[in-house]
Amino acid sequence: MPDSGVVASCEVEVRTDPLTGAVARINRARQGRPRQHEAVPIPEAEKGCPFCPESLEDSTPTFPPDFCQSGRIRVGRAVAFPNMYPLSSMHSVVVFTPEHKLEINAYSPEELADGIMASAAFARAAAERGYPFHFLGWNHLGQAGASILHPHFQVLAGKSPISSLNECLASCRSYRERESRSFWDDLLESEVSSPRYVGKTRGFSWMAPWAPTGACEVIGVIEDDSTSLLGLEKERILGLADGISRILKGYWGMGIRSVTMGVFSLPPGHGEGEFRLHARIMGRSRRIGCDRAFLELYGSEVGLTEFPEEYAAALRRFF
Numbered sequence: 589m590p591d592s593g594v595v596a597s598c599e600v601e602v603r604t605d606p607l608t609g610a611v612a613r614i615n616r617a618r619q620g621r622p623r624q625h626e627a628v629p630i631p632e633a634e635k636g637c638p639f640c641p642e643s644l645e646d647s648t649p650t651f652p653p654d655f656c657q658s659g660r661i662r663v664g665r666a667v668a669f670p671n672m673y674p675l676s677s678m679h680s681v682v683v684f685t686p687e688h689k690l691e692i693n694a695y696s697p698e699e700l701a702d703g704i705m706a707s708a709a710f711a712r713a714a715a716e717r718g719y720p721f722h723f724l725g726w727n728h729l730g731q732a733g734a735s736i737l738h739p740h741f742q743v744l745a746g747k748s749p750i751s752s753l754n755e756c757l758a759s760c761r762s763y764r765e766r767e768s769r770s771f772w773d774d775l776l777e778s779e780v781s782s783p784r785y786v787g788k789t790r791g792f793s794w795m796a797p798w799a800p801t802g803a804c805e806v807i808g809v810i811e812d813d814s815t816s817l818l819g820l821e822k823e824r825i826l827g828l829a830d831g832i833s834r835i836l837k838g839y840w841g842m843g844i845r846s847v848t849m850g851v852f853s854l855p856p857g858h859g860e861g862e863f864r865l866h867a868r869i870m871g872r873s874r875r876i877g878c879d880r881a882f883l884e885l886y887g888s889e890v891g892l893t894e895f896p897e898e899y900a901a902a903l904r905r906f907f
């Protein structure tokens with residue numbers, strides 16, 4: 589453990605439902621996660637924040653030297669280190685900005701790109717050690733499930749894909765078999781002129797899905813047939829980050845303060861001709877305390893109040 593006395597070691601039990609295949613990840617230690625509260629003023633919040641630069645080195649764990657020589661992965665101003673309360677044997681936290689800023693309209697493409705590149709570096713290192721699959725997720729603010737409010741991504745790496753990625757890949761394959769075409773080619777072709785189209789950044793097209801899975805959801809799809817974040821050059825990572833930054837600014841204008849994001853990416857060489865790298869981002873409820881109820885949790889459907897064609901028009905102004 590170089591330059592830190594903090595050790596992350598937790599037992600994570602991953603159970604698969606014998607009937608449905610649904611996965612539950614259990615880590616009792618997560619009950620003890622520290623919690624930051626949005627009501628605390630920023631200067632005071634920074635003092636006790638484990639992810640602010642003054643305390644990050646002392647309060648976060650390091651990777652073993654055979655995983656990362658310097659202990660933490662640094663790209664630009666982003667820092668990746670092990671999650672102290674993991675949900676997988678390879679679970680990284682990626683603090684993408686040293687600034688303790690909570691407003692989503694303040695995140696620049698450059699700092700989001702640093703975070704994505706640090707996430708990809710962690711996923712590459714995990715892949716070299718036998719954990720080829722990765723999933724980059726982001727919960728921002730308590731409504732989205734974040735316990736620490738200082739902005740950070742998380743990356744899970746595993747020997748098999750996370751359930752949603754597996755389901756997405758299976759759906760892509762059955763679409764290909766049924767239609768003899770890639771779903772993503774058809775999606776981009778049909779949506780570019782639709783009222784759900786939001787805009788374009790370098791290498792990515794952004795649109796509201798026909799049937800969103802959450803409030804004001806937007807999907808950013810890579811325009812060529814790349815399947816992996818890990819092989820992406822800096823220019824297109826900046827394109828991805830630029831799109832996220834614009835969506836966040838649009839959300840801010842719509843009164844959204846809390847977001848959840850997932851980046852759907854496969855190991856390089858997987859899913860070619862079927863799958864395509866994409867990110868999904870949604871706002872979390874503005875009006876009620878919880879936006880996941882029986883319909884979402886036990887019905888596997890979603891109840892929404894906004895039409896994609898309407899919020900896409902509002903977001904388009906930011907592209």
Ligand SMILES: [Zn+2]
Nearest residue numbers: 637640688738
């Ligand atoms: Zn902080």
